[in-house]
Amino acid sequence: MAGLYVHIPFCAKKCSYCDFHFSTRFGAYREEMILSIAKEIKQRRGEALNPLSSIYFGGGTPSLLTIEETSLLLKTIEEHYQRNKNIEVTLEVNPEDISKEKLKSWLNLGVNRLSIGLQSFKKEDLKWMNRGHTDKDALSCVSFAREVGFTNISVDLMYGLPGLSQEEWKNHIDLVLDSGITHISAYCLTVEKGTLLSNEIKKGNISVPEDDAIESQYNTLTSQLKNSGFEQYEVSNFAYNKLYSQHNSSYWKGVNYIGVGPSAHSFKEGYRRWNIANNPAYIRSLKMNCPYYEEEFLSQKDLWNELFLTGFRTRWGVLKGKISDLGGFTAEEASLLEGYIKNHKIKDLKEAYVLTDNGFLFADAIAQSFFRVQ
Numbered sequence: 001m002a003g004l005y006v007h008i009p010f011c012a013k014k015c016s017y018c019d020f021h022f023s024t025r026f027g028a029y030r031e032e033m034i035l036s037i038a039k040e041i042k043q044r045r046g047e048a049l050n051p052l053s054s055i056y057f058g059g060g061t062p063s064l065l066t067i068e069e070t071s072l073l074l075k076t077i078e079e080h081y082q083r084n085k086n087i088e089v090t091l092e093v094n095p096e097d098i099s100k101e102k103l104k105s106w107l108n109l110g111v112n113r114l115s116i117g118l119q120s121f122k123k124e125d126l127k128w129m130n131r132g133h134t135d136k137d138a139l140s141c142v143s144f145a146r147e148v149g150f151t152n153i154s155v156d157l158m159y160g161l162p163g164l165s166q167e168e169w170k171n172h173i174d175l176v177l178d179s180g181i182t183h184i185s186a187y188c189l190t191v192e193k194g195t196l197l198s199n200e201i202k203k204g205n206i207s208v209p210e211d212d213a214i215e216s217q218y219n220t221l222t223s224q225l226k227n228s229g230f231e232q233y234e235v236s237n238f239a240y241n242k243l244y245s246q247h248n249s250s251y252w253k254g255v256n257y258i259g260v261g262p263s264a265h266s267f268k269e270g271y272r273r274w275n276i277a278n279n280p281a282y283i284r285s286l287k288m289n290c291p292y293y294e295e296e297f298l299s300q301k302d303l304w305n306e307l308f309l310t311g312f313r314t315r316w317g318v319l320k321g322k323i324s325d326l327g328g329f330t331a332e333e334a335s336l337l338e339g340y341i342k343n344h345k346i347k348d349l350k351e352a353y354v355l356t357d358n359g360f361l362f363a364d365a366i367a368q369s370f371f372r373v374q
């Protein structure tokens with residue numbers, strides 16, 4: 001198994017909360033960027049030791065690409081990489097970019113999974129977020145996608161938003177459940193440094209909810225989705241009928257992936273690399289055949305910390321075999337584990353240690369308590 005991530009570093013607008021890598025002024029170098037990404041795809045073909053099981057166009061805003069641009073990138077991949085027959089091909093799309101015509105073309109190109117960034121159905125939220133879509137777009141885009149023939153549709157929702165009541169949040173979940181989607185990624189708003197949102201909070205113009213309000217929105221989310229037959233297979237990800245994101249599951253299970261495009265990360269056992277997060281410098285470096293990434297070989301300590309951080313976020317947990325491969329627990333760690341099991345935060349299964357429903361709420365903190373510093 002191997003995954004290929006393609007980062008499209010363009011956005012039409014800057015959302016107030018977002019610190020992903022993108023530019024809103026890309027008109028002058030748009031074509032060069034697509035050609036540079038295609039060049040990187042071609043150059044790195046030898047890194048995929050196995051046929052690809054997933055391709056993921058993320059961003060930024062991949063749905064801003066024309067059909068010709070998307071097709072060029074997909075054709076480059078087809079020419080240079082072996083692919084599994086049932087490969088998952090995901091495109092992240094923003095609701096304002098969705099039209100029946102575009103949807104049909106994506107389907108014809110081989111895109112078989114959409115991840116739609118709805119975020120909220122509330123007019124006021126979409127306004128302070130500076131989103132490019134309206135509450136009406138949010139309601140209609142999923143049904144368009146289904147009408148055209150997409151059966152594997154994920155939506156992104158956000159909670160812990162300023163002024164979002166419990167009732168409104170419950171209603172947002174009901175709306176996505178009624179729309180017939182098969183996967184939900186629900187993220188608690190994080191205030192990232194340097195964003196417009198963080199400045200507004202500093203100035204006192206916006207405030208985020210208290211921790212207990214966030215906790216009760218999280219509880220509403222997990223119970224409502226569970227009651228509707230969705231499985232929480234990762235802290236923020238819920239799937240119906242086992243329609244997990246194959247691509248993201250690879251990240252969490254430590255499978256190799258290649259990330260192309262500015263800022264994209266790549267991983268293979270014991271090694272990770274990340275591309276430069278600067279669009280003109282990325283294009284220039286590819287043109288001149290200069291290095292455009294940094295890399296790191298992972299120490300035993302890094303591998304251990306990564307194992308707990310990614311494992312505890314998923315339903316598959318931390319595999320006992322992998323713990324043994326890394327030398328097993330120290331006496332102190334074993335007693336920490338014992339404590340979590342007694343407090344019903346961790347379950348001791350045959351092949352793995354897995355967080356309980358309650359433990360999931362504290363996934364990152366529990367994982368970090370197992371971190372090694374040297």
Ligand SMILES: C[S@@+](CC[C@H](N)C(=O)[O-])C[C@H]1O[C@@H](n2cnc3c(N)ncnc32)[C@H](O)[C@@H]1O
Binds near residue numbers: 018116117156157189
């Ligand atoms: C990389 S973004 C790109 C998706 C796409 N461009 C869009 O806007 O819908 C992926 C998802 O991360 C989530 N996200 C981004 N910034 C966030 C933040 N500060 N806090 C919580 N979730 C965030 C949003 O739900 C978003 O849909």
Ligand code: SF4
Binds near residue numbers: 012022059060
């Ligand atoms: S949330 Fe999506 S559309 Fe908004 S700035 Fe971030 S990547 Fe771009």
